[in-house]
Amino acid sequence: MANYLCSSSPLTHLSSPLPLQSVARNRCFRHCKASSSCSLLLGSSSGVFGRRRPRNRSRRGARASSRVPNFMVFSQAVLTPDKKAETGGLNGDDLYDAIVIGSGIGGLVAATQLAVKGARVLVLEKYVIPGGSSGFYERDGYTFDVGSSVMFGFSNKGNLNLITQALAAVGCEMEVIPDPSTVHFHLPNDLSIRVHREYEEFIRELFSKFPNEKEGILKFYSECWKIFNALNSLELKSLEEPLYLFGQFFQKPIECLTLAYYIPQNAGDIARKYIKDPQVLSFIDAECFIVSTVNALQTPMINAGMVLCDRHFGGINYPVGGVGGIAKSLAKGLVDMGSNIQYKANVTGIIVENGKAVGVRLSDGRQLFAKTIISNATRWDTFGKLLKGENIPKGEQDFQQRYVKAPSFLSIHMGVKAEVLPPETDCHHFILEDSWSRLEESYGSIFLSIPTVLDPSLAPEGRHILHIFTTSSIEDWEGLPRSEYEVKKKRVADLIVRRLEETLFPGLKSSITFMEVGTPKTHRRYLARQNGTYGPMPRDVPKGLLGMPFNTTGINSLYCVGDSCFPGQGVIAVAFSGVMCAHRVAADIGLEKKSPLLDSALLGLLGWLRSLA
Ligand SMILES: NC(=O)c1ccc[n+]([C@@H]2O[C@H](COP(=O)([O-])OP(=O)(O)OC[C@H]3O[C@@H](n4cnc5c(N)ncnc54)[C@H](O)[C@@H]3O)[C@@H](O)[C@H]2O)c1
Numbered sequence: 001m002a003n004y005l006c007s008s009s010p011l012t013h014l015s016s017p018l019p020l021q022s023v024a025r026n027r028c029f030r031h032c033k034a035s036s037s038c039s040l041l042l043g044s045s046s047g048v049f050g051r052r053r054p055r056n057r058s059r060r061g062a063r064a065s066s067r068v069p070n071f072m073v074f075s076q077a078v079l080t081p082d083k084k085a086e087t088g089g090l091n092g093d094d095l096y097d098a099i100v101i102g103s104g105i106g107g108l109v110a111a112t113q114l115a116v117k118g119a120r121v122l123v124l125e126k127y128v129i130p131g132g133s134s135g136f137y138e139r140d141g142y143t144f145d146v147g148s149s150v151m152f153g154f155s156n157k158g159n160l161n162l163i164t165q166a167l168a169a170v171g172c173e174m175e176v177i178p179d180p181s182t183v184h185f186h187l188p189n190d191l192s193i194r195v196h197r198e199y200e201e202f203i204r205e206l207f208s209k210f211p212n213e214k215e216g217i218l219k220f221y222s223e224c225w226k227i228f229n230a231l232n233s234l235e236l237k238s239l240e241e242p243l244y245l246f247g248q249f250f251q252k253p254i255e256c257l258t259l260a261y262y263i264p265q266n267a268g269d270i271a272r273k274y275i276k277d278p279q280v281l282s283f284i285d286a287e288c289f290i291v292s293t294v295n296a297l298q299t300p301m302i303n304a305g306m307v308l309c310d311r312h313f314g315g316i317n318y319p320v321g322g323v324g325g326i327a328k329s330l331a332k333g334l335v336d337m338g339s340n341i342q343y344k345a346n347v348t349g350i351i352v353e354n355g356k357a358v359g360v361r362l363s364d365g366r367q368l369f370a371k372t373i374i375s376n377a378t379r380w381d382t383f384g385k386l387l388k389g390e391n392i393p394k395g396e397q398d399f400q401q402r403y404v405k406a407p408s409f410l411s412i413h414m415g416v417k418a419e420v421l422p423p424e425t426d427c428h429h430f431i432l433e434d435s436w437s438r439l440e441e442s443y444g445s446i447f448l449s450i451p452t453v454l455d456p457s458l459a460p461e462g463r464h465i466l467h468i469f470t471t472s473s474i475e476d477w478e479g480l481p482r483s484e485y486e487v488k489k490k491r492v493a494d495l496i497v498r499r500l501e502e503t504l505f506p507g508l509k510s511s512i513t514f515m516e517v518g519t520p521k522t523h524r525r526y527l528a529r530q531n532g533t534y535g536p537m538p539r540d541v542p543k544g545l546l547g548m549p550f551n552t553t554g555i556n557s558l559y560c561v562g563d564s565c566f567p568g569q570g571v572i573a574v575a576f577s578g579v580m581c582a583h584r585v586a587a588d589i590g591l592e593k594k595s596p597l598l599d600s601a602l603l604g605l606l607g608w609l610r611s612l613a
C-alpha cells in the first residue's frame, strides 16, 4: 500500500480539497456590469483563454452592455444586426464575423472565445434561455438543472479547467462547492464504491474491494494519469490549426507523442492488459459508461484518462446557484464584449451560396448573414435538417457510418422532504442493482444527483432535489395517444422510485412533494436534438478518438461545435470543442495567424487519419 502512495506521476498532482463554501454568489451577475470591472476583480486571464479588447466593438453593443444590469434584461434587450446585413446586401465589416446556431455550452464557449479575440458574433437560440442541456428551470421554489450536473473542469488550477477559464475570459467567476466524491456506485452483488475526491482514498477503496487485483488497478489508473498529465501540460487550441499544433509538438514533444499514441486506443483494451477479474472490468465499464454511454471497450482512452483523473486533480465542483449559472454568465459575458444573443430565434436553414455557408434562415422569415456559420446543433440536425437539399459532404457521411445517435434519457426532477435522505448522503449516485449485463440497456442503470446536498439554496427549506435519469429511446415513446403516454410516464417513474426505495431511500414515495417526468420526446422538443439524443456513440468498436470529426466541415465557412465534434459528449468536452472551433474560425477570418499551405496539408492529413478509423 505504501508503495502506490508514493508512486510517480499521478500523486505528484494531488492537493488537499478546497474548503467547503456555502454562500450563494455569482460574481458575474452581482459585481460585473461590464467586462472592464470584472477584469479588476479577476486580474487578467491567462492560458487558453487569453483576453483582448473586442475589435470594431459596435456603438450599439457598447452602449447596451454598460446600460443593462443583468442577464434577464439581456434576454429581452436583444441587439439586432445592421438591417443591410440582415438582408444580405453587404459584405465586409458590416457583417457579423460569426453566427452561432444554438447556445449550448459548446456554442457559448465558441462565441465568447471569438468575441474575446475581437470578433463580432451573433448567437441565435431557439429556446428562451441559454444553456441547452446545461440550462435550468424553476418550479415551486426549486431550481432544477436540466441535464448536466457533474461538473468537470471547474477548478482553479491546471490547464484543463476549461469551464473556469471560459468564464474568466469574459470576466466572470462563479463560486463553486467542492464535492467530496464524484459518484457513489451501487452495483450488483452489493458492491458499493465511492469515488473519493482524493485519489489515494479512491484507490484504497478499490484495493479493499478487489484485493486480488491491486497491481492491475494501479497500472490501469496510472496509465490514465499519463494521459491526463500530458493533456494538462499543453496549451489547448485547435488541433486543426498547423502553426499551433506544430508549435506544441516542438515545445512538448513527449506529451504530444503520448497523446498521439493513445488517440486510437480504447480504455477497455488497456484495462484488459492489466486486469483479469471480470468484476473489476465490469466496474471499469460502469466508470466509462457514465462519461460515454458505452462500455470501456468502446470508450476512447483519451476521454477516460481525462475524466478519471480530473475528478481527483481539480475535483468535481458544483456551481453555487446551479449549473444554469454557467450559461447565464457566458451569455452575459458575450454581450459585455459587444456581441449579441437572441432568444426564441429558431434557425430553420443554413444558406449556402457557391459551396460556402453565408447565412441562416429563421422560422420568422428573417435571413441573417455572416462571414462564418457555426452550428451547435448536433451534426445530424445540422446536415439532416438545416442543410436540407445540399449534398451531405463525404466526411459527414463517414461520421454517420461510424457513429450513431446515443439513446435519449427519461429524466425525473423531484422535490422530496429532507428527512428521507440518510445523513452523509452523497451528491451523485449510479445504481445498477441486478446484473452487470443491464448496464447499457434502456432503464438498466439509474443516474441520481442530489445537488441540494451541496447547495441547499436550490430548494425550499426542509426539501431536497432528486434529479434522476436513465437511458431511454425515442421509439419507446412515439405514436402513443396522449393518455397512454401519460400513464406510461407514471408507470416508468413509479418503477424507478421503487428501485430507489429498495436500494437507497426507504419511504421515498411518500416523501415526494414535487415530480416532473421528461421523456426522450421532451428532450427532443426542448433541446432541439434529433431523437433527444444524448450525443454520438460509436456504431462498433471505434479506433479511440481517431474517427471523431473536428470543427471544420465539407462546406466552406461552416463549422460544427458541441458533442458531435471531437472529443464528444460531456460539458467539459464541448467546452474544448468550443475553444478549438473559435481558434480555427479566428484563423480563417484573420484574427489569428494562419498558413494556407500548411492548413491544407494538415486538413488533408487529418481527413486521411479519420479514414483509417
Ligand atoms: N443528463 C445530462 O447530464 C446531459 C443530458 C444531455 C446532454 N448532456 C451534455 O450536454 C452537452 C451538450 O452540449 P452542446 O453544446 O453540444 O449542446 P446542447 O444540446 O446543450 O445545446 C444546443 C443548443 O442549441 C439550440 N439549438 C439547436 N438547434 C437550434 C436551431 N435550429 N436554432 C436555434 N437554436 C438551436 C438548442 O436549443 C440548445 O440550446 C454534452 O456535453 C452532453 O453530453 C448532458
Ligand SMILES: CC(C)=CCC/C(C)=C/C=C/C(C)=C/C=C/C(C)=C/C=C/C=C(C)/C=C/C=C(C)/C=C/C=C(\C)CCC=C(C)C
Pocket: 149, 150, 152, 183, 231, 234, 236, 239, 245, 248, 256, 257, 259, 260, 263, 290, 291, 292, 302, 303, 304, 306, 307, 428, 429, 430, 447, 448, 449, 567, 568, 569, 570, 571, 572, 573, 576, 609
Ligand atoms: C492531431 C492529432 C490527431 C494528434 C496530435 C497529438 C495531440 C497533440 C493530441 C492532443 C489531443 C488533445 C488536446 C485532446 C483533448 C481531449 C480532451 C480535452 C478531452 C476531454 C474529454 C472530456 C470528456 C469526455 C468528459 C465527459 C464527461 C461526461 C460525459 C460527464 C457526464 C456526466 C454525467 C452523465 C452525469 C453522471 C451523473 C451521475 C452519476 C449522477
